[in-house]
Amino acid sequence: MNEELDSQLSAMFDNELPAEECELLARRLSRDPDLKARWGRYAVIGAVIRAERDITLDGTVAGRVSAALSSEPELRPEGARPAARPLPFHWWQPIVGGGLAAGVAAVSILWLRAHALPGGSPPAMPAMVASSGPEAVVPALRPALRNAALAPDSFVVPPAPQQQQQPMMGVPATELADYVVAHSAFSWPVTRGSLLSALMVSEPGTSSTHARSDQPAPGVHGNAIQNPK
Amino acid sequence: MGADVSDLSLVRRVQRGDKGAFDALVLKYQHKLVKLVMRYVRNPAEAEDIAQEAFIKAYRALPQFRGDSAFYTWLYRIAINTAKNAVVSRDRSPVEYDLDRSNTDESYDMQGRMKDSETPEGLVLTDEIRSTVNAAIDALPEDLRTAIVLRELEGLSYEEIAAAMACPVGTVRSRIFRAREAIDRRLREVFEGGLGRTEELG
Secondary structure, X not given: OOHHHHHHHHHHHOOOOOHHXXXXXXXXXXXXXXXXXXXXXXXXXXXXXXXOOOOOOOOHHHHHHXXXXXOOOOOOOOOOOOOXXXXXXXXXXXXXXXXHHHHHHHXXXXXXXXXXXOOOOOOOHHHHHHOOOHHHHXXXXXXXXXOOOOOOOEEEOOOXXXXXXXXXXXXXXXXXXXXXXXXXXXXXXXXXXXXXXXXXXXXXXXXXXXXXXXXXXOOEEOOEEEOOO | OOOOHHHHHHHHHHHOOOHXXXXXXXXXXXXXXHHHHOOOOOOHHHHHHHHHHHHHHHHHHHHHOXXXXXXXXXXXXXXXXXXXXXXXXXXXXXXXXHHHOOOHHHHHHHHHHHHHHOOHHHHHHHHHHHHHHHHHHHOOOHHHHHHHHHHHXXXXXXXXXXXXXXXXXXXXXXXXXXXXXXXXXXXXXXXXHHHOOHHHOO
């Protein structure tokens, strides 16, 4: 046997071998029966020098432990857990997920449109928060929102921001369409189609039904839109 | 040098699923553990059983071992607890035993059977090992004998032995290795004579 290897084994037995050498030798020790037998004899030598009188030195305990552990499973590192069981599938999960994705996409579009189009309405978020009906979700697509019958009792329009007069923060129609398509990968096809249709219809020049005006609607006084009721 | 670096490298291997590395730890500490347990139980065979149980418990608990203490310190605590539990259950067992079987001779026989693991073969081998190792140590040059005795009997580190013997640490390492080699050369003959059981491991 290699003398240098044996010298390392002796030092390792005494916990006096550098860590990096220990790593390599531990690997070899765990696989090499001759090296392991020598290691065991080093332990016997120590036991005799310490005059451990009442114990047997024939390796009985080691043999029995090895036999007992032969049926034990190998240990796993603490972090290595078995793969988590997948959650059960429910039929409503894709619908809910698609609805959420569509909702987020719709809100994003409307917010972007409110900021992007010149002369467009101010940010729509406060209005949407103030209202609760479906008409509040798509105010820009529905000019009739200003109709007293559909409008909420009262809500505050934020002061016209400077950005209305600024150059467009610029989201052209094609980019908006791309945005919707890109974010509708998980949405329900019907919702996705509605959104795209709505987007196309709402584009200036694509529909004559969409009226856009900076003039306050009837019943608007200052920054507040009052329901005439 | 880390006090527990080699034990820790073996422990890490076991934790990664290498059972062979645990054999090395058992080989290294089996005698110390049996000796320790014999403070609680007088019977050597019973002490071996408890040591065996402690090793198996240690193996199963090894994933939780973080290396905050030395491996032997951790193993020591497991062995002590196992020995205490064994003593408690043994103290209870004669009562339970008597409830089922009133014949005390059977109880005596059971204790007698526990000693069977101490076979005559094992005892002969143990005596032979002792005499061989002692003869080999006596035959060692003085510097080698001093180095190995300071290490094994006094438990000194290489640095402490170097200070005691007024020589470099590298010389200490070499002396201890040469001492072991000289003893092992004779010891191997004994183990290879057909009685050595440690050869079966691995």
